[in-house]
Amino acid sequence: MADSQTLTVVPDFSAAMTGPAGFQLGGRAAKYTVLYFYPKDNTPGCTTESMAFRDLYPQFQQAGVEIYGISRDSLRSHEGFKAKLGLPFELISDGDEAVCLQFGVMKMKQMYGKTVRGVERSTFLIDAEGRLVKEWRGVKVAGHVDEVLEFVARLK
16 A cells, blocks of 8 residues: 555545535544445345445444445435435435546446446545545455455554
């Protein structure tokens, strides 16, 4: 990993999110922030990934990490998804794809034999100063959340 002098600074952004307030990247209290981008609420892979982050949330919290899920779904969809799974973290709605485009996660993908434009499952770890510490692109759900937690644990 590069030293902190060469880490890329993520431009500040705000977005609508579940919970009482919107999301603002700058000024977060957490030592680290995980942003995980996923294609769609209530789909098998996205459900499995979100439940894995939920199940390991206490360990992420102990490591000083806040977690946020991001997809193009509406806040209403996110609220239902969050309640259904009992997610202890907030979900960011990116209906206009501004955040997805900022992080370069919009890709052409094959789905049921057709080419469609969608979110490439990706995770980003950002430190308290807004620097990108690590990114995982083209994520496969199985074992991914464990890998993120192991990486965070090594940062201490």
